[in-house]
Amino acid sequence: xxxxxxxxxxxxxxxxxxxxxxxxEFTGSTEDLVGxxxxxxxxxxxxxxxxxxxxxxxxxxxxxxxxxxxxxxxSARALRTPDVVFPSYREHAVAMVLGLPYSNLLxxxxxxxxxxxxxxxxxxxxxxxIGCQALHATGYAMGLQLDGAVGNENPDDNAAVxxxxxxxxxxxxxxxxxxxxxxxxxxxxxxxxxxxxxAISEPIALQSRIPLFERAKGFGFPGIQVDGNDVLAVKAVxxxxxxxxxxxxxxAFIEAFTYRxxxxxxxxxxxxxxxxxxDEEWRGRDPILRLTRYLEKEGAIDDEWLAKVxxxxxxxxxxxxxxxxxxxxxxxxxxxxxxxxxxxxALEAQRREYAExxxxxxx
Amino acid sequence: xxxxxxxxxxxxxxxxxxxxxxxxxxxxxxxIGKLGxxxxxxxxxxAEFGENRVxxxxxxxxGIIGTAVGLAMxxxxxxxxxxxxxxxxxxxxxxxxxxxxxxxxxxxRTPMPMVIRIPFxxxxxxxxxxxESPEGYFAHTPGLKVVSPSNANDAYWMIQxxxxxxxxxxxxxxxxxxxxxxxxxxxxxxxPMHQAAIARYGTDATLICYxxxxxxxxxxxxxxxxxxxxxxxxxxxxxxxxxxVTLISSVRRxxxxxxxxxxxxxxxxxxxxxxxxxxxxxxxxxxPVMRVAGYDMPYPPARVEEEYLPSVDRILDVVxxxxxx
Ligand SMILES: Cc1ncc(C[n+]2csc(CCOP(=O)(O)OP(=O)(O)O)c2C)c(N)n1
Numbered sequence: 001x002x003x004x005x006x007x008x009x010x011x012x013x014x015x016x017x018x019x020x021x022x023x024x025e026f027t028g029s030t031e032d033l034v035g036x037x038x039x040x041x042x043x044x045x046x047x048x049x050x051x052x053x054x055x056x057x058x059x060x061x062x063x064x065x066x067x068x069x070x071x072x073x074x075s076a077r078a079l080r081t082p083d084v085v086f087p088s089y090r091e092h093a094v095a096m097v098l099g100l101p102y103s104n105l106l107x108x109x110x111x112x113x114x115x116x117x118x119x120x121x122x123x124x125x126x127x128x129x130i131g132c133q134a135l136h137a138t139g140y141a142m143g144l145q146l147d148g149a150v151g152n153e154n155p156d157d158n159a160a161v162x163x164x165x166x167x168x169x170x171x172x173x174x175x176x177x178x179x180x181x182x183x184x185x186x187x188x189x190x191x192x193x194x195x196x197x198x199a200i201s202e203p204i205a206l207q208s209r210i211p212l213f214e215r216a217k218g219f220g221f222p223g224i225q226v227d228g229n230d231v232l233a234v235k236a237v238x239x240x241x242x243x244x245x246x247x248x249x250x251x252a253f254i255e256a257f258t259y260r261x262x263x264x265x266x267x268x269x270x271x272x273x274x275x276x277x278x279d280e281e282w283r284g285r286d287p288i289l290r291l292t293r294y295l296e297k298e299g300a301i302d303d304e305w306l307a308k309v310x311x312x313x314x315x316x317x318x319x320x321x322x323x324x325x326x327x328x329x330x331x332x333x334x335x336x337x338x339x340x341x342x343x344x345x346a347l348e349a350q351r352r353e354y355a356e357x358x359x360x361x362x363x
Numbered sequence: 364x365x366x367x368x369x370x371x372x373x374x375x376x377x378x379x380x381x382x383x384x385x386x387x388x389x390x391x392x393x394x395i396g397k398l399g400x401x402x403x404x405x406x407x408x409x410a411e412f413g414e415n416r417v418x419x420x421x422x423x424x425x426g427i428i429g430t431a432v433g434l435a436m437x438x439x440x441x442x443x444x445x446x447x448x449x450x451x452x453x454x455x456x457x458x459x460x461x462x463x464x465x466x467x468x469x470x471x472r473t474p475m476p477m478v479i480r481i482p483f484x485x486x487x488x489x490x491x492x493x494x495e496s497p498e499g500y501f502a503h504t505p506g507l508k509v510v511s512p513s514n515a516n517d518a519y520w521m522i523q524x525x526x527x528x529x530x531x532x533x534x535x536x537x538x539x540x541x542x543x544x545x546x547x548x549x550x551x552x553x554x555p556m557h558q559a560a561i562a563r564y565g566t567d568a569t570l571i572c573y574x575x576x577x578x579x580x581x582x583x584x585x586x587x588x589x590x591x592x593x594x595x596x597x598x599x600x601x602x603x604x605x606x607x608v609t610l611i612s613s614v615r616r617x618x619x620x621x622x623x624x625x626x627x628x629x630x631x632x633x634x635x636x637x638x639x640x641x642x643x644x645x646x647x648x649x650x651p652v653m654r655v656a657g658y659d660m661p662y663p664p665a666r667v668e669e670e671y672l673p674s675v676d677r678i679l680d681v682v683x684x685x686x687x688x
Binding site: 113142174181338 | 425
């Protein structure tokens with residue numbers, strides 16, 4: 001596979017065999033892994049439901065995550081309470097692991113609001129402009145450092161920031177500027193790049209001649225490539241990077257080598273730009289299948305367990321569908337109210353103008 | 364307590380007070396630390412407040428503004444310096460897509476208390492990209508507030524008000540007036556930031572201006588007075604939001620208005636002011652609102668900039684046209 005390094009960290013093969021790595025090991029229990037599998041199955045279901053809702057015209061757009069479950073669940077499970085996430089627009093599984101109400105995500109893609117989310121202190125808004133959030137994350141991490149929230153004796157006092165971006169985003173100026181700032185100020189930020197091989201229709205080869213993780217060295221911090229479809233490896237590598245950051249050892253770059261199994265968004269057609277043989281090959285690396293195989297072999301799960309999770313997924317699906325009619329559209333009033341934190345006389349005048357016009361229309 | 368200071372020194376004092384008043388205020392930008400900024404506005408502040416409060420940034424405007432977004436999210440009140448007007452554009456995307464929209468996008472949960480200081484405008488004989496007036500781009504962007512002090516007293520107070528504001532403020536500093544002295548009153552309660560000021564009272568026509576053009580307009584009004592014409596000068600002080608109350612009441616009295624700015628004429632601030640005055644005062648005014656502005660060309664080479672910039676003579680010519688109606 002082009003761009004895949006010999007040093008790529010892998011702890012579980014696509015066939016579900018544990019492998020040893022010199023530098024990284026998965027420290028969780030089998031029980032934890034059963035939990036991760038459940039996370040991944042539910043995330044895939046949530047994603048499938050949302051995709052279907054878009055097809056039924058209930059969402060304006062959806063950004064499917066299918067294929068990237070291990071990258072997201074593995075990294076999210078490495079987070080702790082004071083850590084903060086700066087997502088792109090596809091990190092649904094991260095949001096779910098952190099317990100963010102998924103109605104928030106649906107609401108944004110339905111166009112009910114622009115990201116009026118709960119728990120923004122932990123999980124920031126989805127970002128549509130490619131790469132912008134890498135700088136926000138870095139600035140926030142600089143703030144953590146200034147606040148003395150890094151490198152303390154007591155590990156509970158330490159926090160880190162994780163920012164998700166894509167392989168295409170790695171070409172953006174903002175992302176590269178974020179690497180520079182993070183390095184210059186030794187900011188506690190982990191750049192988590194999901195190299196899903198594609199930026200809409202553009203292959204990774206168009207963004208980079210070298211494997212992306214190798215770029216980190218040029219910015220002055222460690223970069224590592226991990227099998228993004230191996231949740232054990234992703235968790236192990238994320239633990240390492242986040243722990244370094246919390247300890248005050250500065251930024252790190254993780255390239256999760258993965259694959260977007262579906263479309264970029266519900267508006268594109270991947271058959272126009274890629275071979276079905278690629279899909280086939282990657283299907284063999286499916287993150288969910290891999291962990292299922294392993295846990296079955298271990299005797300940690302069985303058909304009954306799988307049937308139970310399938311049942312939970314169905315319930316989740318029904319909940320997701322039931323959420324839609326409950327989503328409330330924002331109002332023009334609320335928008336007028338929130339353009340500024342401190343309202344202006346000029347805009348208040350427009351607000352009254354709108355109110356008079358709207359009242360007249362109703363009459 | 365009064366003191367005579369240049370606008371540059373007044374800004375420096377204002378920043379210093381803001382740093383003293385609130386530990387969450389921090390300054391960032393290129394060369395603002397040891398050097399004190401290319402215009403020395405931040406001179407001495409790093410020595411006094413340390414490298415964590417007055418931060419030298421890598422040479423990356425988007426990085427400066429984008430990281431300030433993150434710092435604001437973390438509870439800081441970043442004040443960033445863009446070295447020159449023409450260099451704000453690499454950071455433009457962050458300003459218009461992130462800084463301006465964050466409060467509304469998040470339903471008011473993530474305000475952006477940030478100040479973006481930009482030394483702007485021409486008249487200093489500089490090379491390309493060092494003399495521009497990009498305020499229109501920002502004033503056209505909802506979610507931003509845009510202000511420009513024209514004198515030392517306003518500079519001192521408005522920079523502090525901008526820093527205290529919970530909204531992002533683009534703070535346009537008229538660089539060719541940096542070294543003009545004025546009386547700063549340190550004890551009197553300042554005017555609200557988003558209020559225009561009548562810089563000179565008059566009866567025959569209103570000159571509307573802000574930042575660097577206020578002095579030029581006052582000079583024009585002084586000359587006009589010798590010729591028997593009484594001009595009122597309104598210093599907008601705030602470009603977004605515009606204080607329509609003060610502006611409209613002035614023009615209602617004088618019945619004539621001329622807007623003066625350095626930025627190119629087409630779709631400039633003057634266009635908005637003219638449109639609004641015509642909407643509100645059509646039956647009151649004796650002549651159409653007229654404009655004296657930069658021409659619709661990229662800022663010219665320094666040796667011809669005086670031809671480009673609104674001058675006392677050009678302003679008085681247009682005033683004559685207005686009075687001739
Ligand atoms: C600045 C900017 N340019 C273009 C776009 C349109 N766009 C949306 S997603 C995308 C591809 C991004 O690819 P990548 O960074 O690899 O992320 P992925 O979606 O694969 O996770 C593009 C070009 C955008 N949102 N922002």
